[in-house]
Amino acid sequence: MATTASPGVAWPARTLDARPWLRFGLRRAGRLLVSLWVLLTASFLMTHLIPGDPVRGALGPTAPAELVAAKRTALGLDDPLPVQYLDHLRGVLTGDLGTSLISQVPVSDVIGQRLPATLWLAVLGFAVAVAVAVPVGVAAGVLTRRGHGRRTELAFTGTSVVLGTIPDFLVGVALVYVFGVRLGLLPVAGNDTLSSLVLPVLALAIGPAAILARVLRVEMVRVLQADYIRTARAKRLPARTVHLRHALPNALTAALTLCGLLLGALVAGTVLVENVFAWPGLGSTIVSSILTKDYPVVQGIVLVYGVGVLLVNTLVDVALALLDPRSMIRED
Amino acid sequence: MSELRFEQVSVRYGRSTVVDGVSLVVPPGEVVGLVGESGSGKSTLARAAVGLAPLHGGSILLDGEPVPLRGRRRPVQMVFQDPFSSLDPRMTIGASIAEAMPRDLDRSARRVEVARLLELVHLDAARADARPAELSGGQRQRVALARALAARPAVVVADEITSALDVSVQGTVLNLVRELQRELGLSMLFISHNLAVVRYVASYVAVMHRGVVVEQGPAAQVLAEPAEPYTRDLLAAVPGSTLRRSHP
Numbered sequence: 001m002a003t004t005a006s007p008g009v010a011w012p013a014r015t016l017d018a019r020p021w022l023r024f025g026l027r028r029a030g031r032l033l034v035s036l037w038v039l040l041t042a043s044f045l046m047t048h049l050i051p052g053d054p055v056r057g058a059l060g061p062t063a064p065a066e067l068v069a070a071k072r073t074a075l076g077l078d079d080p081l082p083v084q085y086l087d088h089l090r091g092v093l094t095g096d097l098g099t100s101l102i103s104q105v106p107v108s109d110v111i112g113q114r115l116p117a118t119l120w121l122a123v124l125g126f127a128v129a130v131a132v133a134v135p136v137g138v139a140a141g142v143l144t145r146r147g148h149g150r151r152t153e154l155a156f157t158g159t160s161v162v163l164g165t166i167p168d169f170l171v172g173v174a175l176v177y178v179f180g181v182r183l184g185l186l187p188v189a190g191n192d193t194l195s196s197l198v199l200p201v202l203a204l205a206i207g208p209a210a211i212l213a214r215v216l217r218v219e220m221v222r223v224l225q226a227d228y229i230r231t232a233r234a235k236r237l238p239a240r241t242v243h244l245r246h247a248l249p250n251a252l253t254a255a256l257t258l259c260g261l262l263l264g265a266l267v268a269g270t271v272l273v274e275n276v277f278a279w280p281g282l283g284s285t286i287v288s289s290i291l292t293k294d295y296p297v298v299q300g301i302v303l304v305y306g307v308g309v310l311l312v313n314t315l316v317d318v319a320l321a322l323l324d325p326r327s328m329i330r331e332d
Numbered sequence: 333m334s335e336l337r338f339e340q341v342s343v344r345y346g347r348s349t350v351v352d353g354v355s356l357v358v359p360p361g362e363v364v365g366l367v368g369e370s371g372s373g374k375s376t377l378a379r380a381a382v383g384l385a386p387l388h389g390g391s392i393l394l395d396g397e398p399v400p401l402r403g404r405r406r407p408v409q410m411v412f413q414d415p416f417s418s419l420d421p422r423m424t425i426g427a428s429i430a431e432a433m434p435r436d437l438d439r440s441a442r443r444v445e446v447a448r449l450l451e452l453v454h455l456d457a458a459r460a461d462a463r464p465a466e467l468s469g470g471q472r473q474r475v476a477l478a479r480a481l482a483a484r485p486a487v488v489v490a491d492e493i494t495s496a497l498d499v500s501v502q503g504t505v506l507n508l509v510r511e512l513q514r515e516l517g518l519s520m521l522f523i524s525h526n527l528a529v530v531r532y533v534a535s536y537v538a539v540m541h542r543g544v545v546v547e548q549g550p551a552a553q554v555l556a557e558p559a560e561p562y563t564r565d566l567l568a569a570v571p572g573s574t575l576r577r578s579h580p
Contacts, residue, residue, distance in 0.1 A: 227417035231476075234382050235432045235483065236406045249422050323422075 024321060032314055039306040044088050046302075047295045048081060054293035058101040075101070092303065098296030102289075107300035110285065115304065117191060118274065118281030122267050124197060125204030129262065132205070133212035134248075134255075140213065141220020141251070142243055156217065163210035169272035172203035176276065189278035200277040204269055208262040215258050219251035226250070253323060260316030264309040271305075333360035333517050334486035336381065336399075336408065340390035343376050350376045352543040353390065358487060363513055363520045365534030365551060367527055367566065373543040374523045375413075378489045381521070382410045394486060406432070409485035413492040415472035419464040425450075425475045426460030432482040449478040453508060470501035474508060481512070487519045494529060502529070509533055527570050531555055539563045 055071045056063070072078050076087060091098060097107035144153040163171075179199060180188030187196045223229065224247055232246045274283030282301050289297040336358040343351040351373040358364045366374050379385035381392055381399065392399045399408055409432075412418040419428055429449055430442040437445065447457035453474040464472055473493055480488055490509065494502040510533055513520055524530050530537060531551055538548035539562065547560040558564045 227412060227414055228420040230384060231412060231418045231479070232420070232431075233384060234406075234410050234412075235479075236383075237431065246420050246423075250420070 021321075028314055028317060032310055035310050036307070039303065039310070040089060040092060041085070043299050043302040043306070044085055047298050048084070050293070052293050054101055054295050058292070058294070088299070097300040097303070100289075100297050101294045102292050102297075107296045110297055111282065111300055111304055114280065114282045114285050117279060118267075118270050118283060121197070121200055121204065121274070121279060121281060122263075122270055124201045125266055125270075126208070126263050128201055128205040129209040129212060129266070130259070132209040133216060136209075137213035137216025137255075138220055138243060138248060138251075140217040141224065141247075144217065145221050145224045157214065160210040160214040164207055164214065166207065167272075168203050168207050168269045169276050171206050172200065172273050172276040175199045175203055191279055196277075200273050200279055203273050203276070204266055207269075208266055212255060212258060212262060216251060216255050219254050220247055223247045223250045249323075253320065256316060256320055256323065260313050263312045263316075267305060267308050267312070334395050334407070334519055335360050335393075336487045336519055336521065337393040337396075338377065338381075338390070339393065341377065341380060341387060341392060342389035343373070343380050343385050344388040349388075350385075350543055351380065354540070354543070354545050355390075356538050356545055356548065358519050358521050359536070360519055361517045362536060363522050363534045364536045364538060365530030366521060366523045366538050366540060367525065367530050368540035369525060369566070372540040374525075374540050375491050377540070378410060378491045378521060378523055381408050381487075381489055382406075384410075406483040407486040408489060409480035409483050409487075410489040410491060411473070411476045411480045411493050414496045415469050415476055415493075416464075416496065418476055419472060419479075421464055424461050424463055425467070428464075429460075429475065429479045429482045432479050434484065445482065446478075449482055450475075452481065452512070453478045468501070469497050470504055473497060473501075473505050477505075477508065477512065481516070485518075487521065489521045489523070491523045492525070495524065495526065506532055527555065527566060539566065 053068070053072075055068050055075065055077065059068055059071065076084060079087070095108070097111070099106050100110055103110075140152070140156045143149045144156070176188045176199060179186045186198050187193065188199065190196055220243075224243075229242060229246055232242045237245075270279075270281060271283035271286060273279070274281045275287055278284065282304060286298060286301040286305075288294075289301070338354050338356040341351055341354045342349060354373075354377055356364070356366075356377075366377070368374050376385050380387055383399075394407055419425065423431075426443075426446045429446050433442055433445060443460075446460050450457045450460060455471060455474055455478070459467075459471075464475070467475065476493070493509070494505050497505060506529060509520075509522070512518065513533075520533075522530060522534050534551050536549065537551045537554040538545050539554065539558075539560065540546070541562045547554060547558065547563050554563065555567065558567060
């Protein structure tokens with residue numbers, strides 16, 4: 001048999017096809033708009049269908065009936081619900097979220113004052129969760145691969161399941177009791193000093209960190225069995241390079257999806273945690289506004305939380321598509 | 333050109349002995365075909381040569397010295413069976429190839445070397461930025477060969493490198509293996525369960541059965557006049573085999 005070299009093949013130049021990205025962008029934008037509309041509608045209906053009169057709540061039980069009626073008319077609360085709904089949509093689209101019934105301060109100002117504290121808490125909580133979960137999950141995956149370290153696996157899984165399933169406000173209460181009341185090491189309320197951040201951030205971060213570390217361990221164990229890891233070992237790369245350059249990026253896809261969900265849950269978790277720690281953010285404001293039936297503030301804050309979660313999810317989808325373009329193509 | 337020598341090599345997993353006292357020589361610049369049914373221990377022996385399977389006994393020598401199983405020197409390189417999973421899906425093929433190169437090469441030298449290796453395996457150098465998913469199985473296996481050659485090995489171990497490919501692509505890859513082996517004077521341990529494939533590329537053949545080498549010698553002799561009943565069974569099992577009659 002003659003030896004024939006396979007002919008060189010002239011490949012077409014590698015070009016970036018913009019069409020899948022355009023379709024992906026349009027699909028995501030459409031989904032975002034529909035979700036925003038559902039969010040606006042749901043927040044409007046929820047606040048307006050709750051029994052009780054917000055004007056009576058704002059003016060107090062002794063206010064004259066004429067005054068209450070005049071105030072209701074002035075706020076448009078006597079209009080039919082569809083008219084109020086359209087006014088609400090128009091206001092949101094023009095950037096007018098209304099005025100607080102209690103404090104008479106524009107809702108956008110209330111949000112502007114309170115949002116930084118909540119964002120600070122959520123971002124720090126998420127950063128701490130990721131900073132703890134990634135090294136712990138990777139190390140646990142390496143230590144427990146291919147059936148190694150059964151005891152380590154049992155201890156890790158048990159601990160992460162327990163920490164991941166306790167609600168964050170209960171974690172907060174426990175932290176307050178141990179570090180604030182018993183040990184007196186850290187402040188238990190307010191945001192006067194940097195140390196005030198420690199307990200609420202921990203309360204928010206512990207659960208997501210445990211869940212993320214557990215998923216990362218499982219993904220690392222799966223990826224470390226892959227053939228390309230064996231190839232990397234055959235190259236005699238240092239173990240650290242094999243784990244960090246080859247295994248971790250491939251294990252991160254599932255973790256990144258989870259990160260989006262966890263960040264969304266963490267943002268929502270600030271509502272309860274802020275109340276446990278008397279943190280002056282949106283979470284504590286929305287609870288007090290619900291109790292006083294301050295509709296415009298409740299609707300505005302629900303909108304901010306909802307938009308935050310939707311944006312996080314959209315950003316995660318984009319990050320996933322950049323990291324693994326197959327995820328974008330699979331949707332077609 | 334280097335000689336790879338297995339001396340009484342044993343590999344055990346738990347209580348199971350997968351390779352049992354195998355002695356085998358890959359002479360300098362020659363291709364030794366290692367054949368046997370699935371589970372006979374061929375791939376385990378190959379993995380032991382690159383340090384992926386622990387030795388229970390015996391030794392593996394390269395030009396009389398133990399094959400270094402630690403450190404960055406990688407004189408024995410392996411090409412794996414499945415080209416669809418053996419390359420990191422997130423890494424460009426250029427990066428995969430460059431990663432196997434000696435550390436002392438700088439970035440520009442690596443780029444030049446990647447282009448040279450891709451051309452050596454008949455791939456356009458411009459494909460260095462492609463990811464494995466953009467290549468066919470045959471192209472990926474050529475990348476895997478380039479990746480193995482990037483480490484400048486003395487010996488290449490090819491483990492069933494055509495068995496995951498379409499028949500039409502197998503011939504192309506086999507021709508490339510022969511061409512590279514002759515051009516570079518590589519010593520090669522070529523593992524396959526396909527006797528026709530082994531006959532095409534190997535000058536020597538060793539037959540493994542249940543962890544033991546039952547017969548070895550020049551390919552013409554072993555395939556034309558097998559001494560062992562197991563080798564005869566293997567030859568008889570090849571559908572429509574004309575191996576024994578047609579071998580030159």
